[in-house]
Amino acid sequence: MISTILLQAGGGMGVQQLIMFGLIAVVFYFFMIRPQVKKQKDQKKYTEELKKGDRVITTAGIHGRIYEVADTTFVVEVENGARIRFDKSAISLDASKALNTPATVK
Secondary structure (H helix, E strand, O other), X not given: OHHHHHHHHHOOHHHXXXXXHHHHHHHHXXXXXXXXXXXXXXXXXXXXXXXXXXXXXXXXXXXXXXXXXXXXXXXXXXXXXXXXXEEHHHEOHHHHHHHHOOOOOO
8 A cells, every 4th residue: 555655656746846946947047146147247347347537336335436447456546535455346336336327306
């Protein structure tokens, strides 16, 4: 009797489980992996296009203007002429874009 129950339970479940795992993987890719890769590409493109004089906000929340651009770093000029060197990855894409877009009047 137990062998009959086990045979009935395991008969068609293999294909259905594979299909479900495949669907979960596809959903995971489109909702988790793909948007993250796109965001990384946008961040890289944005940091490559920055030039001297652009206003930026770092991930630490420091506001300033780019004073000098090097291969992997920026020198950001903050209040009273103080200059701080940051890695390019420290520039916040979302905050810097919001800072540089003009406000719309409603």
